[in-house]
Amino acid sequence: MYEYDSLSTDDTAAIAQRFAARVAKCSYGESKLVFPYDLRYRVIAKNTLKNMKYPRREIIINADDFGHDEDSTLATIECFVAGALTSATIMPRMPATDLAIKFARENPQHAYGVHLTFVRDSVECPVADPRLIPALVGEDGAFRPSHQLRLMALLGTLPVDQICIEIAAQIERIMDSGIAISHVDSHGHLHKFKPFVRALSQTLPKYGLLGVRNVQDQYTHTPLGSPTYWLGPYWRRRIMSHFVTTAHFFMSTNSNDPEWIEKILDRQLDGVLEVGVHPGSSLHPDRWRNHERQACLAFAAEAQKREISLISWKDFCARQETLPSRALADKSVY
Secondary structure (H helix, E strand, C coil), X not given: CCHHHHCCHHHHHHHHHHHHHHHHCCCHHHCCCCXXXXXXXXXXXXXXXXXXXXXXXXXXXXXEEECCCHHHHHHHHHHHHCCCCCEEEECCCCCCHHHHHHHHHXXXXXXXXXXXXXXXXXXXXXXXXXXXXXCCECCCCCECXXXXXXXXXXXXXXXHHHHHHHHHHHHHHHHCCCCCEEEEEECCCHHHCHHHHHHHHHHHXXXXXXXXXXXXXXXXXXXXXXXXXXXXXXXXXXXHCXXXXXXXXXXCCCCCCCCHHHHHHCCCCCCCEEEEECCCCCCCCCHHHHHHHHHHHHHHHHHHHXXXXXXXXXXXXXXXXXXXXXXXXXCCCC
């Protein structure tokens, strides 16, 4: 008789707990443990894993472009009312910004951030005096097109001091409206580029802000043509070394995957996941926004059905939660 045959129930549970994690990393039976009678441990671990609950999972569902236009803003409000959103980031100078601010003031239980905007897709204009930020704007005083600014960011020709001026103006525009800001992200995810990280690290502390969106690391297919897929790990390290951020980020826009809800919720991820959406109605000229509204409602319902906790950026930042890599990273890395 092996000595393990006489183990008590408590001892067996302890063994299972120790070895379950090891076995889980090795696709269960494919692992090769270095202990005697490892087959017995594998059986114990496999049975225990079936009954063990994974660590409590938490998801932030954030609506971008809050204030972009009346339709998308009303659709975002609909999702808030339905309990499908926990946070939203407000565009400081857009046609429906005042409508977004009004809702935010009347509903302080949610978290609101600033959707920092530096590029022009339609009518986007700076909050700061254009004369103070000539590198960011064209001759008409509006922001430059996205492809121009991205190229300038990659080439390192964007003056950090001008980005700081515009960041401060946008943050103060929302703060002066009576909104408590919990975090920031950016239109087109420009904040992942070096000049913007430098500007954010210089500007955010002045306003007591810590939370910044991470770079996308979750995909439901392999986007080989996306620069973020290839450079994302480096950009993520840069964000994580300077700010409080979530462990994971996913955005379904342009994923063209109708099954993304199940694929994302089926993943056992360590740490908080942020999911970004852009709600709109069936009448919005950008038809994809209506798809995202519907997906947002379905995603939140399914997450709650699975007893996954939906938290806000306000909840997340209040815990002063940071990732180990943030604490250990070289702060000089940009």
